[in-house]
Amino acid sequence: MSKTKIEWTNVTACRSCGAEIFWAITKTSKRMPIDAVPTRDGNVEILRNGDATPWAIVHAEPAGMFDAWAERAHTSHFATCPEADSWRK
Numbered sequence: 001m002s003k004t005k006i007e008w009t010n011v012t013a014c015r016s017c018g019a020e021i022f023w024a025i026t027k028t029s030k031r032m033p034i035d036a037v038p039t040r041d042g043n044v045e046i047l048r049n050g051d052a053t054p055w056a057i058v059h060a061e062p063a064g065m066f067d068a069w070a071e072r073a074h075t076s077h078f079a080t081c082p083e084a085d086s087w088r089k
């Protein structure tokens with residue numbers, strides 16, 4: 001499957017490792033850094049929110065287990081950043 005970065009939200013670089021990420025808002029109104037490239041193993045489903053910050057729906061199972069969700073399945077950058085321990089609070 002293609003690994004297309006999403007184009008409709010502001011992609012930025014992680015301050016720690018330089019990876020491409022974007023910010024999303026969780027159900028509890030927390031900002032979560034998300035890896036810009038979707039992955040079927042990701043358990044975070046990204047929902048478009050117009051031009052505003054997208055929503056992050058965290059699932060117990062990988063969101064990409066369903067084909068229909070594959071392009072919306074991402075991983076929290078907290079999980080993949082090699083420097084996460086230095087900036088996580």
Ligand SMILES: [Zn+2]
Nearest residue numbers: 014016017081
């Ligand atoms: Zn990082």
